[in-house]
Amino acid sequence: MQLDSDPPSQKRSGEPASADEAKGHKGSAREGQPAASAAQAARAEARGAEQKPGQEAPQDAAGAAPPFALMGYFTTPKDIYHACEALRDAGYSRFDAHTPFPVHGLEKxxxxxxxxxxxxxxxxxxxxxxxxxxxxxxTQAFDYPLIISGKESFSYQAFVPVIFELTVLFSALTCFFGLFAISRLPAFFHPTMTHPQFPRATDDAFFVSVEASDPKFDRAETRHLLQRLGAQGITEVSS
Known part of the structure; x- marks a missing residue:
């Protein structure tokens, strides 16, 4: 409380500062901003230095997935056969064919x-x-030899069925698991499945997909080549 003996200019404790004092405080706050900005820049540089050379920034979650291949389909085995020949002759090496039934000579x-x-x-x-x-x-000549009717312990004629069956068994198992390993099976998803018409690959359509990882791949040129070959439904699928 202000006393009568106090001069008029004296203020009680807790009263707001004058306008000139407030301007002084604002000026000091603005003077501190460059220092804060410099500190933020230093922290950003430190984070950039922590990133390894050659390491790319992580892809934005909202960004589009990288393209996997350019796909189109044909309606006859003859068309896809000639299309594969044209792609091969054009220098493409990473492309595949998806057909509802085997097409003779397509691998060539x-x-x-x-x-x-x-x-x-x-x-x-x-x-x-x-x-x-x-x-x-x-089993017959080393571990538990038996002499029967004067025959030798190891008479191979008696074991031909066993030897034959083991040969067939090992061949069949190697074929089964080897095919899985070479074909990278089981695969529950493949980017080609995202093509809107791909279910027709089990019915009446013959698809060809040119992968984006092919050294000859160019989005515009590859699309133009597929169009000249008569491909329908040309679509870019993503992985």
């Missing part, structure tokens, strides 16, 4: 190399053959 039109699966099956069959012979020899 695509320029595919012979499959490694026969060599895997041959290795599996050879392993089964050797395993059958060793099994018969170990």
């Amino acid at each position: 039109a695509m320029g595919l190399k012979p499959s490694r699966l026969p060599w895997l099956v041959l290795g599996g069959g050879t392993t089964g053959l050797i395993s059958g012979i060793l099994l018969a020899w170990y």
Whole structure:
């Protein structure tokens, strides 16, 4: 409370400052802003220095997924056969065909190399053959030999069925699991499934997909080539 003896200019504690004092405080706050901005810039530089060289910034969650391939479909086996030949002759190497039934000679039109699966099956069959012979020899001539009617303990004629069955068994298992490994199965999703017409690949349409990872891939040129070949429903699918 202000006393009568106090001068008029003296203020009680807790009263707001004058306009000139308020201006002085505002000026000091503005003077502190450049220092704060400099501190923020220093922190941003520190975060940038922590990023490894060559490391790209993470993709924005709202950004579009990178393209996987350019797809189109044909209505006859003849059309897709000639389309695969044209893509092969144009220098494309990473493209695939999706057909409702096997098209004879399509692998040659695509320029595919012979499959490694026969060599895997041959290795599996050879392993089964050797395993059958060793099994018969170990059990009859080494571990528990029996002399029956004066015959030798290891009479291979009696074990031909066992050796044959083991050869077939190892060949079949190698073929089954080798095909899964080469084809990267099981695969519950593939980017080609996002094409709106792709269910027709099991009915009446013959699809071809040119992957974006192909060295010859160019979005405009590849689309133009597919159009000249007569492809329908040309769509870019994402992974």
